Amino acid sequence: MMEPLTKNALDLIFEYEGLDQPGEWPGGDSGVTIGIGYDLGYVTKDEFEGDWKDCLDDADCQALAGVIGYKGADAKAKSSSVSHIKITDDQARRVFLERSAPHYQSLTEKAFPGVDKLPADAQGALVSLVYNRGTSMDGDSRREMRAVRDAVAKGDLQEIANQIRAMKRLWENTNQGGLLKRRESEAQLVESCIT
Numbered sequence: 005m006m007e008p009l010t011k012n013a014l015d016l017i018f019e020y021e022g023l024d025q026p027g028e029w030p031g032g033d034s035g036v037t038i039g040i041g042y043d044l045g046y047v048t049k050d051e052f053e054g055d056w057k058d059c060l061d062d063a064d065c066q067a068l069a070g071v072i073g074y075k076g077a078d079a080k081a082k083s084s085s086v087s088h089i090k091i092t093d094d095q096a097r098r099v100f101l102e103r104s105a106p107h108y109q110s111l112t113e114k115a116f117p118g119v120d121k122l123p124a125d126a127q128g129a130l131v132s133l134v135y136n137r138g139t140s141m142d143g144d145s146r147r148e149m150r151a152v153r154d155a156v157a158k159g160d161l162q163e164i165a166n167q168i169r170a171m172k173r174l175w176e177n178t179n180q181g182g183l184l185k186r187r188e189s190e191a192q193l194v195e196s197c198i199t
Contacts, residue, residue: 006109006120006127012193013128017041017135020186023096026068027087035079036071036086039096041135042104044068045075055103059095108135115139115149116156123197126161129190133168136186145174161198165191 009017021041024030030037035045044052049069057065067089071082112119112127112134119127130152141150148171155163168191175183 006113006131007124009105009109009128009131010124012125012196013132016128016186016189016193017100017132018097020132020136020182020189023091023093025087025091026071026089027083029080029083031080033076035073035075036068036083038068038089038091040100040104042096042099044072045079047072055099059099060089064089104135105131111139115141116153118157118159121159122156122161122164126164126194126197129168129193130156130164132186132190132193136183137171161194165194168194 018040024037024039024041026036026038028037033045035043037043037045038056042055047055049072052069052072053065056068060068067086071079071086074082108131109127112131115134116130119130122130133152137149139149140146141153148167151167151170152164155167168187172184172187175181
């Protein structure tokens with residue numbers, strides 16, 4: 005079983021995810037996103053209600069449930085209908101720590117068998133990676149994910165860091181500099197565990 009997320013890992017995730025508000029659609033294939041990277045385009049109504057019902061009032065929950073499943077331009081069009089809702093930092097962190105983090109740690113364990121044997125900061129860097137990129141291992145855009153999986157199985161921290169950095173190729177010619185910085189921060193967090 006993985007260690008709880010370290011302060012270093014949480015700081016990294018919080019820095020790069022930021023605090024999303026329903027009326028500020030993040031772009032791309034995203035859905036309406038709230039809290040700390042909680043994308044309503046990719047959850048079910050039951051998942052959303054289980055995660056947020058203790059933090060939001062019924063009217064806000066009902067309004068946000070109406071944008072579940074919409075992605076891309078459809079989500080952008082729907083975001084104005086929920087722009088009156090404001091998520092607080094406390095609400096966002098509570099949902100992340102109590103609901104999202106355990107879920108993504110479980111996904112990370114499935115994607116990278118043996119991750120629980122790595123140092124805690126390295127585990128956290130990989131949770132950040134999965135939180136941002138998901139767990140798919142298919143296709144050329146995921147070749148570094150497969151290489152990370154192999155390096156985790158060997159406990160090779162330097163190779164894990166190298167492969168996280170190699171992913172930058174996917175965003176080098178885009179205006180997504182935040183992803184380049186995030187991959188570098190994740191790689192450095194893994195390297196900080198090398199003694």
